Amino acid sequence: MKKVNVAVVGATGMVGRTFLKVLEERQFPIENVYFFSSKKSAGSTITFAGKNYVVEELTETAFDGKNIQIALFSAGGATSEKFAPIAASKGIIVVDNSAQWRMDPDVPLIVPEVNPEAIKEIKKGIIANPNCSTIQAMVPLKPLYEKYGLKRIVFSTYQAVSGSGVRGVKDLEDGIAGKPNQFYPHPIAFNCLPHIDVFMDNGYTKEEMKMINETKKIFNDDSIKVTATTVRVPVRGAHSESINVEFNKPFELEDVVEAIKNTEGVVLVDNPAKDEYPLAVDAEGHDEVFVGRIRRDFSVDNGINLWVVADNIRKGAATNAVQIAELLVKNDLV
Incomplete structure (x- = not known):
């Protein structure tokens, strides 16, 4: 790969620092x-690849004179709304981790293992990184969509506090220590909250x-019926998901297992006889999506259940964004 000039916006945050590790x-x-951040964090030092760098304040002129080709953004929707178009206007391709641009019809929404072809549909100079819980679900569903078609999906998620950033992690730690919650509307320690976002x-x-x-945008298929219940659980890192899928076609269970097993980026952990199935503590710190508890849903025709676990900060955010950047370089788009 040819070498490129890269910017990391939101470099001092949880995802921003993981960008550095993954890069x-x-x-x-x-x-x-x-490296760029808010005025509050500007001037701090970041160590990357053995060198120290001073974090710069993100301003309208921050990108000038640097010949940056790719900018990885993880600084929130308001920052992306303002600064992503500024970066794009200077010839920079922005890979944005916020929700700001995901449903814009002119902005591709990409999971590299699922719809890499969308990398060539850049119209605004911006590519959106999907939601963390969406990313990990799409990876094992892709081969099943291609093989059987997806009629209906029911997502039930069990999402780690790291998905809320440092404030969520602190609420869990404080709650375990017997201190009152400051961030979530109810205590998260020893509890589950069926309430993520507004x-x-x-x-x-x-x-x-x-x-x-x-889900519909990534598969480019509005015919898929999708519903979801998302729950915050007292787990530090890695989201877990129960995914119930109804196919358009009949299937053999062993064929489904084989298709998932052979999917790029998936690790199959599915041996109930030995109590082997994906666990959040095992997925944390890894880039792969772990899949298990694959079984037929006998309540409907052509239905299955999956248990899917992945590190929400890595594959659910930083790693997926870096993989998108790799696609840009591989396809000579920068």
């Missing part, structure tokens, strides 16, 4: 790298609607 681990071909007028939360809408 190093995957040996992304970087010529020069620049409630919408239709009774769903914004997180649930993200999964519904993003």
Whole structure:
């Protein structure tokens, strides 16, 4: 791969720092790298690939004169709304981790193992990274969509507190220590909250609607019926999901297992006789999506159940974004 100049926006946050770790681990071909943050964190020092860098404040002119080709954004929707178009206007391709651009029809929404062809549909200079819970579900569902078609999907998620950032992690740690919660509306320690993001007028939360809408966009198929219930659980890292799927075609269970097993980015952990199935503690720190508890749903025709676990900060955010950047380089789009 040719080397490129890269910017990381939101470099001091939880996902931003994971960007750095993933870029190093995957040996992304970087010529020069620049780190940006809010005024509050600007001036701090970041160590990357053995060198120290001073974090710059993100301003309208911050990208000037640097010949940046790819910018990885993880600084929230308001920041992306303002600064992603500014970066794009300077010839930079933005890979944005917020929800701001995901449903824009002119912005591709990409999971590299699922719809890499969408990388060539860039119209605004912006690519959206899907929601963390959506990303991990799409990877094992892709081969099943191609083989059998997806009639209906029911997502039930059990999402780690790290999905809320440092405030969510602190609420869990404080709760375990017997201190009152400061961030979540109810205690998260020893508890489950069926409430992620704000409630919408239709009774769903914004997180649930993200999964519904993003699934259809990634597969480019509005015919799929999708519903979701998303729950915050007292787990530090890695989201777990129960996925119930109804296919358009009949299937043999062993064929489904084989298709999932042979999917790029998937690790099959499915041996109930030995109590082997995906666990959040095992997925944390890894880039793969772990799948198990694969079984037929006898309540409907052509239905199955899956248990899917992945690190929400890595595959659910930073790693997926870096993989998108790799696609840009591989396809000579930068």
